Amino acid sequence: MICVTSVEYNVIFNGDRIGPITPKRGLRQGFPLSPFLYIICAEGLSATIKNHERKGTLHGNRVCMAAPSVSHLLFVDDSFIFCNANTSEAQQLKEILSNYEQASGQAMNFRKSAIAFSSNTRQEDIASIKNILGVSDLIRSGKYLGLPSMVGRSKKAIFSYLKDRIWKKCQAWNARSLSRAGKEILIKSVAQAIPSYCMGAFLIPNSLCEELERMMNSFYWDSKKNGRHSINWMKWEKLALHKRCGGLGFRNMEAFDLSILGKQS
Numbered sequence: 132m133i134c135v136t137s138v139e140y141n142v143i144f145n146g147d148r149i150g151p152i153t154p155k156r157g158l159r160q161g162f163p164l165s166p167f168l169y170i171i172c173a174e175g176l177s178a179t180i181k182n183h184e185r186k187g188t189l190h191g192n193r194v195c196m197a198a199p200s201v202s203h204l205l206f207v208d209d210s211f212i213f214c215n216a217n218t219s220e221a222q223q224l225k226e227i228l229s230n231y232e233q234a235s236g237q238a239m240n241f242r243k244s245a246i247a248f249s250s251n252t253r254q255e256d257i258a259s260i261k262n263i264l265g266v267s268d269l270i271r272s273g274k275y276l277g278l279p280s281m282v283g284r285s286k287k288a289i290f291s292y293l294k295d296r297i298w299k300k301c302q303a304w305n306a307r308s309l310s311r312a313g314k315e316i317l318i319k320s321v322a323q324a325i326p327s328y329c330m331g332a333f334l335i336p337n338s339l340c341e342e343l344e345r346m347m348n349s350f351y352w353d354s355k356k357n358g359r360h361s362i363n364w365m366k367w368e369k370l371a372l373h374k375r376c377g378g379l380g381f382r383n384m385e386a387f388d389l390s391i392l393g394k395q396s
Contacts, residue, residue, distance in 0.1 A: 172235040173205055179227055180212065188223045190215045209275075216252045221263040241265040247281065278332055287336045293326045294342060300325070301350040314351050315379060322347050323382045330388040331395070340384035344371075347381070 141150030183189040184202045191202035192213035204211040214220040228239050246266045248257055261267065273280050279289050304317055326335065326343065344367040351370070352363045372378025 172231075172237065175234065176210070176227075176231050177203065177205065179231065183223060183227065189220055216248055216256055216260060218256070218259050218263060221260045225263055242267070245269060278329060282333065286333070287339050290326075290329065290333070290335055290339055293329060293335075294339065294346070296325050297322050297343060297346055301346060304350065305353065311351070318347050318351060318381065322350075323384075326384070327387075327391070330384075331391050334392060335384070335388050337385055340388065343384055 139151035139153050141148055142152065143149075180189065180203050184191060184200070189202060191200035193200055202213055212224060214224055232238050241264060244264075244266050246261065246264065246269060248260075248269075282289050300317075300322055304314070309317070329335065348363055348367045348370065352365075367381065368383075369377070370379045371381045371383045374380050
């Protein structure tokens with residue numbers, strides 16, 4: 132707070148100097164010092180959670196038996212904290228967040244927070260943990276940063292919105308008189324770019340990738356002359372080849388998904 136309250140500002144308004152103005156309410160958005168102070172506070176929270184995990188009072192989540200334990204994930208101003216679904220770890224987590232509030236001055240809004248439980252958690256444990264943390268909302272089939280927040284066994288149903296978006300685009304484009312070259316540009320610049328963001332985080336099912344390719348292939352060859360649909364004269368596998376190899380350079384959706392996930396690893 133000394134860094135904030137020791138500064139004075141003077142504002143020029145219509146040629147007149149107004150001031151000095153002494154800030155007393157902390158940092159404003161866009162202030163250069165704000166990101167550094169925020170990172171320092173987040174590092175303090177992260178270190179506290181790691182210490183409790185080291186002591187055995189908190190246990191993170193593992194994606195498989197041989198994987199490392201993940202106790203928390205921090206993304207901008209959102210925090211994801213993992214622990215076992217029991218009252219002792221819930222009380223420990225509540226104490227950690229309370230100490231963080233007192234130290235940093237950042238109050239937790241539990242009404243806007245959400246919680247998720249594994250399918251084998253007992254209802255009495257769910258009720259007691261929600262009562263301890265003061266969280267009432269459960270994470271359901273919503274979206275976070277444009278991606279599904281919860282992905283179950285049926286990935287094809289979860290990611291079906293990608294198919295719907297591309298289908299709407301193709302239907303809107305079909306209403307126009309487009310040449311094959313125009314359709315090629317629209318497919319490469321728009322239709323193939325729609326699932327790219329999702330593919331950067333998830334492995335899309337192969338069956339859904341095939342449906343997306345089939346949809347774009349039909350759009351490319353369809354001319355609807357005399358109210359009839361045209362024949363798809365070439366498979367998508369051949370259209371996805373490089374132009375030097377006789378193709379049009381379209382994207383193989385399955386291979387692209389694997390390559391963009393491999394880039395992350």
